[in-house]
Amino acid sequence: MNRWWRLLRHRWMDRHDSARAxxxxxxxxxxRRVTASEARHTGEVRLVVEAALPTSYLLRIGPREPLAAVVRDRALAWFGRLRLWDTEHNNGVLIYLLLAEHAIEFVADRALARRVPPETWQAIVDRLGAQLRAGGFEDGLTQVLEEVSALLVQHFPSDAAAPGENELPDAVLRA
Known part of the structure; x- marks a missing residue:
């Protein structure tokens, strides 16, 4: 029965739910916060708020493939679709929120992933989750952007003499 409720919830939600969130x-x-952040480092940050998973992803959820793995795969798909893997310094970060499941996933490109341990990312996810549960959607996202920016500044600071080019759009993607 849980599978059917999940399917209905995901089919009920759409882009309008992302726009409401x-x-x-x-x-x-x-x-504007992403743009300001990227002026301080050479990384690229994208924020994706998706209302629901496509049916093909939903049908994979089960005993052999748990929800967390499917959400991770979806975040990786967005990471590729948005070309975050294709930045000059391999230091892009995707912040992915799946509204239907109240799920959060971060994907960091290779160069950044080598420098920042998974526990650090998980701690940021946990703080964002707590903010979102408390109703602080914008505050939580602002805080997480600051934390991600601080990591990027620490590991990939911008060179004031030769500022990097903005390789990707900064706009929040609501899907």
Missing amino acids: VPDDMAERLT
């Missing part, structure tokens, strides 16, 4: 004015403020 992150209204236009909030999306604009978050986009």
Whole structure:
């Protein structure tokens, strides 16, 4: 029965739910924060808020493939689709929120993943989850952008003499 409820929940939710979670004015403020963050380091940050999984992903969830693995695969798919893997310094970060499952996933490209241990990413995810559960959607996302930015500044600071080019759009993607 749980499988059917999950399927209905995901089919019921759509892009409008993402727009309600992150209204236009909030999306604009978050986009400005991403832009300001990227001025301080050479990394690329993308924020994706997706309402629901496609049916093909939902049908994979089961005893052999748990929800967490499917959510990770979806985040990796977005990482590839948005070309975060294709940045000059291999230091892109995807912050992925799946509204239907209240799931959060981070994907860091190779160069950054080598420098930041998984426990650090998990701690950031845990803090974001607590903020979201408390109703602080914008505050939580702002905090996480600051934390990710601090990691990127620590490991990949921008060179003031030769600032890097913005390789990818900064806009929040609501799907």
